[in-house]
Amino acid sequence: MSDCYDLFLTVDLPPDLPEPVLQELRWLLGQADMPAELKSTDWESWGGPWQAFAGGSASHSFDGADVSLLVRAVDRSNLDGSEPWALTIRTCVHEDDFGVMMEVVGWLLRHATTQGWVGFVRDSGLGQVQHLVRHEDGFDLVDVRPADRQERVPWSSR
Template identity: 75%
Template sequence: MSDYYDLFLAVDLPPDLPEPTLQELRWLLGQSEAPPVLESADWEPWGGPWQVFAGGSASHSFDGADTSLLVPAVDRPNPDGGVPWALTIRTGIHEDEFGVVMEVVEWLLRQATTQGWVGFLRYSASHGVQHVIRHEGGFDVVDVRNAWKQISRSWS
């Protein structure tokens, strides 16, 4: 039996994202044809590129659906009036594909404007969750540890 990662990302991208980058992102999301050149990862060792963030179906390894959505954030314009792109991704990743998908995540987060918490990773072989934290120098994957004293609220 294989293990999987559950990846969730939510970021803003600049309004003036270069067209080749936007086209590649749309292709990765399953929303357009492949651009002539792909910059997001070194696909050759993986047998060729695939649309790693194409959603729209039930997750094959976690409850819920794999999904991806890229929309203009018209209700949150930048101070200069530009409208950023809002991107949300939730996808299951086979452990054998984890390396190349994280290359794509790195490429994607280099384009993003969001700082701080941008998502999480969850591994099917454990109950652990890791936060994805973006900063100027790149991003970190940070383990979440149980607090000494847990505070919980019941919503019933």
């Protein structure tokens, strides 16, 4: 049985995202037809393009559903009144596709405005979690502290 990765990503994108980028992103999310030219990765070296972030179905390896949503952040407008794009993705990635998915994530993050923590990647085989952290030069996958070293903070709703 192959390992899969649970990818969760949440970022803001500029309100004036260039139309070719927006069109490709919408296609990746399963919300539009494929554009004539794809810039997110060299899809041919990966066997051809697919809608990597399309959601709307139960995850085949993790509890819950694969989802993707791109909306205007109308309640969080910028100082100039413009509305950024708000994007959230949760998708299952097969280990054979992990490399291409990280290339697409890198392409997406080059257009994002969010700095710092933007998501996580969880391995189905080992259960390890890595944070996705965006910075000016790209992004890093940062290991989460092993489970046997966690500091627990009890939560009570009382």
